[in-house]
Amino acid sequence: MTVKYDEILDRLGLHLQQVAGTKLEFDEDTNLIEGLGLDSYKVLDLMLEVEDEFDISVPMNLLTDVHTVRDLAQLIEQLKPAQ
């Protein structure tokens, strides 16, 4: 069974809260850089947490098309092997 998109979004949300460091309001359309103010260090922290949380390796050529929370959640869904 694969992990459902909604579940991914929930789990991702927790990490975004933690990495962004504040109780920011965000939804699927929030831009990660503009909306959450992630700097390059925080992006690295986020990638570490995402890779560990979902047990995936995110190829960097795919990150270039990630702008929003939704983009990232969809990428995780795409990379996540069946459980």
Place this chain on the structure above:
Amino acid sequence: MNLEATSTNNNKPQRLADFETLVEALDYAATGVTGCNFYDARGKLQAVLPYSELHVRAQKSARRLLQLGLQRGDHVALIADTEPEFIVLFFACRYAGLIPFAVPVSVNLGSHEVYVRQIRGLLDGGQAVAALASVDFIRFVEEAAEGLPPLKWLGTPEQLANVAESDIAFQPNQPDEPAYLQFTSGSTRFPQGVVITEKAVMSNLQGIVRTGLELRPGDRSASWLPFYHDMGLVGFVLGPIVSQLSVDYLRTRDFAIRPIQWLRLISRNRCSIAFSPPFGLALCARRVRSADLEELDLSSWRVAGIGAEMIRPDVLDNFAKALAPAGFNPHAYLPCYGLAEASLAVSFSRLDQGLDVMCVDAKAMAERGVAVRVQAESRKVNEFVNCGRALPGHSINIVDDNGIELPDLRVGRVVMKGPSLMAGYLNNPQATSEVLMPEGWLDTGDLGYVFEGDLYLTGRRKDIIIVNGRNIRAQDMEALAEEQPEVRMGDASAFEVADSNGHQTVVLVVECRISDTTERQSLIVRLQRLVYESFGIHCLVEVAPLHTLPRTSSGKLSRAAAREGFMERADWNQATTAEAGLG
């Protein structure tokens, strides 16, 4: 299949860069058993490329490149991901008499468009006749190539493998011929290609491996430095080959996320040579946990070279303290200085001495440009790191704006000369003549002073911002701002400022008419995002009223004056680093 890394010990006598050309060096390295090893994000060995195999594969690929109709001297763009194919293709180009240049791989979120533009700028500026990229990156290059005069060939290494091998015999390379091009910044608009000849790079490598590092049998390298960076390419691809060392690679991106993997590699494979800009050490110190320390043994690490950006002693001290329980020896620190225009290295401090810091009076430095030594305890001091002496056959001088040599401890322009210097910037005689001066001196664009023959760097005169070892041209950041509908041409200024703790912040000041707070905030966050996507850095954006930025009589912006104005407005000398935008 179980891979096994290449051994540290070779079965052939070590030769230290006593070759005429790069292919001659590889011909010799191929007779031994050493080579390159590639590790994945979890520290697993993924690929092994002994120099013997590199030698065979490079020559095969060279014959295929010739079969494609490429002519001697043609430029070939190689997307420089950390994998065996890059090294194979780099040497394939040299066997075929082609001139390769490395194109960065992008690691920034949402940077697709910017990345394509950057590649296009490099294909165009580098006059690429062919381009090669792995399957992961080929689509970006295909997009970039649209709208440019057609390339003779564009494809992946796998596609190249399907091309028949030409039977044309290789012609020997000459020491005065260009060996490769090195681009000095990720600039989209003004890519500046440094032309490095075979003789220049071999002279530099000789200085590095003999004098700088005193390489010896038993040495082994570990590197996460990108292959498109001069320190990664010259220092850790070509350096190991001309001295027949085995080297262990980690992708830059994998290092950035899990820096501990680099330390594990050094520990596990008993590596002795590993370099990093200071920010890499800061990443390690930030992430390392006490549980990690127990499994690490860094006692084999005899040369921890530090370069590529201004060296802040506190960053090195933090790393040394954090890693001391793992056996890291602070005397391994080897501060050095270099730039792409000199192939790579200009000066090295002394081996086994560690960091040598000079404390000077901040007031005398700022007001008179003189380094007056003081005790560290006194209140206003600047700390500068000893970067050592020029490599043999090279010289360093400190001169004033008129080119007159300055005495010891006086700050001035750092100029250097020697056989490692570039032939010039590709197709840019004007830029070349601005830095290459009569009698063969290169103006490095850096400021510093000399004391008892050793170089101390104090800052940069050129408008290049260096963040995390990357060179960013101020005008590229300004151009991003000028592309916004709210900002007019020439109404942006980018520079970096340091606070009282020496923390650097990149600042972008834009002038515009907008008074509405929401609109201003929208411009600020948009610019921060664009700067991040393009350069991978976070910057502070100030939106200022028109006529804030100081101009020269000819109407040109002065970045130095803009910086001063900003520091005054923001009361920067009192400030600690601010995270977000003003405005």
